Amino acid sequence: MTSRPDPSAGTPRGEIGTAWSAPPGGPREPSPRDSRIPGGVVLAGVLMLCSGVLAVLQGVAALAGDDVYARVGSYVYGLGLTGWGTVHLVLGLLATATGAGLLAGAARARLPGLLLASLSLVAQFLFLPYEPLRSVVVMALDVFVIRELTWRQEGSG
Numbered sequence: 001m002t003s004r005p006d007p008s009a010g011t012p013r014g015e016i017g018t019a020w021s022a023p024p025g026g027p028r029e030p031s032p033r034d035s036r037i038p039g040g041v042v043l044a045g046v047l048m049l050c051s052g053v054l055a056v057l058q059g060v061a062a063l064a065g066d067d068v069y070a071r072v073g074s075y076v077y078g079l080g081l082t083g084w085g086t087v088h089l090v091l092g093l094l095a096t097a098t099g100a101g102l103l104a105g106a107a108r109a110r111l112p113g114l115l116l117a118s119l120s121l122v123a124q125f126l127f128l129p130y131e132p133l134r135s136v137v138v139m140a141l142d143v144f145v146i147r148e149l150t151w152r153q154e155g156s157g
Contacts, residue, residue: 040148043144044102047099048145051095052095056088059088117145125139
């Protein structure tokens with residue numbers, strides 16, 4: 001009976017506390033693709049994506065002239081449903097694209113995200129007489145987005 005050579009005889013074994021998954025030659029330098037998106041940016045991206053889609057639907061409903069929204073008499077910031085529909089549709093499309101950019105890890109999407117969340121906050125405040133409950137909820141989401149995009153991330157100096 002011939003003994004077969006042990007295939008692991010020539011390879012070094014790891015010791016207790018060492019990583020078995022380390023590549024030969026030691027750990028490699030992290031590439032930009034390996035870097036993770038901070039959790040706050042992911043939350044902001046998801047919130048912007050969701051609120052953007054909802055704003056698009058809100059804008060389409062306003063442009064369609066449905067009886068979804070209450071008719072408001074005299075209102076200082078009254079714009080008419082066609083105007084509000086256009087505002088919400090444009091803001092919603094831009095917010096959806098920016099939220100997708102944040103989720104893709106584009107660092108350049110942070111500043112447009114802040115700008116769009118701020119504009120959405122103002123637009124929802126002015127839209128309060130038409131949809132009070134929804135406007136307050138979206139305003140709260142916009143505040144969360146602004147907070148998460150401006151909050152100092154861990155590990156940043």
